[in-house]
Amino acid sequence: MAKKQPKLHDDPRPLAERGLPSGRRLASGRPARSVTVNQAESPLAWLHARGHLTDRQFDAGEKLRFDYERASLGPRVTMGWNPEPRGKGRRGPADHMEPGERQLAAKQRFDGALAALSGELSDIAWRVICDGQTMAGAERGLGWPARSGKLVLRIALDRLAAFYRLPG
Incomplete structure (x- = not known):
């Protein structure tokens, strides 16, 4: 009796590499594979999800990305549609900062x-954290050998954690 092949959408592994259900093969004879990627x-x-970064390193990178996005340093296509009203008539805490501040x-x-x-260190941090480049893309862009960027990124993230005074 033939073994029932699970459907791709039934597989609980969202980012796992899986064999195609049709049983297609490449020219080399190996089974064809597909990869599901979470674009978000x-x-x-x-x-971080694969254990290459500690929680402290990840938090430091997220703080840098937050500052990058809050400072509106990324490219813009159109004007900003800020929903917050401006002016002195706003109510809130005494230390409230205006959006520009x-x-x-x-x-x-x-x-x-x-x-x-x-x-x-700032080059690799900006490319991976702020620009969202993959590690391989950042290494190519910097002219580095393959698999060297991860080590340098970890050093940069440790320095960022010290800058942001994260415990650890």
Whole structure:
């Protein structure tokens, strides 16, 4: 009796490499494979989920990415449609910052973090954390040998964790 092949959508592994159910084979004779990729997952989250980064390193990278996004340093296609009303008539805590002040503070933190990294550490951190490049893409862009970027990124993330004063 033939073994029943599970359907692809029934497989509980969302990012696992799986064989195609049709049993197709490549020219080499090996079975054809497909990969399901979560497009919403960042390269940093991918490395963390697979145990390549500690929680502290991941948190440091997320803080840098937050500052990058809060400072609006990424490319923009159109004007900002900020839903927050502006003006003095707003109610809130006494230490409330206007959107421009929050943006400026994030830019200052981002600049300070990159200054703490300096040189090639800031290059790999910006490419992977802020620009969302894969590790292989960042290595190619920097002209580095394959599989060298992960070690350098971990060093950069440790320095970022110290800059952001994360416990650990």
